[in-house]
Amino acid sequence: MDLVEAVTKLGFPSALAVFFVWWTTFQLSKRVDTLCEQINQNTKAVITLATVFAKDRSIDLQEVKKFMGGD
DSSP states (O other): OOHHHHIIIIIHHHHHHHHHHHHHHHHHHHHHHHHHHHHHHHHHHHHHHHHHHHHHTTOOHHHHHHHHTOO
16 A cells, blocks of 8 residues: 555545544534533522522521531
8 A cells, every 4th residue: 555545545534533523522512501501590590599489488598508508
């Protein structure tokens, strides 16, 4: 097998594999970013819900923070 034949046989599949790895990583990165944004939104919703629940039950939020190990 000469050099041109080796590059032709191994170069194209390697380039294709590198492209697919890059493309998959790029797609995964976008999905991870979306997931992180959704987690942040859910965290805000849980905090809001906990605050409303605590006010409805007349629970001191500072007491809850101490119990949970917060500041």
